[in-house]
Amino acid sequence: MKSIFRFFGLVMALVLISGCATSLVSDVDPQTDLSTLQRFYVVKLPSDKRGVQSLIVDELRSMGKEAESGIEANAPMPVDAVITYEDKWMWDITMYMLELRVGIRDPKTNYKFASGYSYRTSLVRKPPEEMVEEVLGEIFGNKNKGE
């Protein structure tokens, strides 16, 4: 009987562990000084119906940066960097943002010199505004980890 309890205990532990997985990482090119970037253009994903681009713009503005968004792949005005993103949502009682990937690119070459990623499963979910805040905070607070 004990072995059955142990077995169910192990299965429950696995289920709980997988239900509260998080990951927050970023990568910034050591050749880049993000503090010098002031003007940003956020490219809206055509499939984005939840307005994640507006959340990114709002967060950048709250960081003291100038930011606009639009559907053009190339910024229609002179900017220091272009921001692209990918969001993924899941349903668990309500819809929630499972992951957010943000890239910061050179407007001339499209080279992605900085990126950040957050992944939060249902039990540790955060509102999308906070996911955006933690990803951008991780990127701009990055001290060239791994270099």
Place this chain on the structure above:
Amino acid sequence: MKLLKLLGALTIVLTVTGCAVGNTYDYQAANISLPVKGDQSVGLGVIDNRSYVLNGDKEPDFIGLQRGGFNNPFNVTTDSGKPMTEDMLSALTSALDSNGFDIKQLEFSSSDSGLIASVVVKNGEAKNIVLTVTDWKTDVFMKITLHYDLLLEVYEKDGVVVATNHLYGKELVGGGGFESQNSKAAASAFETKIGRLFNSPDIIAALK
């Protein structure tokens, strides 16, 4: 009772290994963005110099490990079934091609510098890009750890190296999840590291 134990054991095995066996990642889907543009013809080769592949411990399509519930490792291979460096060559060719370069793919049988130089001379292109992969694998359990050691060299047509950039390390690139999520994280890490290799003043100057 014995049947119950057997079913329990079988369920545990399936639970802890179900997501770990037979995983494949797609590096050909990598969307690499490079800080260099050009319109000249360039030779390009990628060399697999991973010790665990050269000594036969792993096959050339090996790209990492996925760990099961007891931390037991299972090989992850390329989605295409081709050697990893072929997938990397394909992704890199697309990236350089979309930035204006006319790519001539080169084949190298080893990372020996003399051999590389002779292939480059025989090829005759004014500029030649050679990526040597001494380590590249992801190790996935609760997190995704990337082990990498990449050397990018630009050779001129006489076989002389005019620019190099070397990146190596071990770092966290994401949280372990389902196969498709891990594949995306691995491809994204590849995009990032290749971009970093090219974003060196020496490499950019050499390719102008």
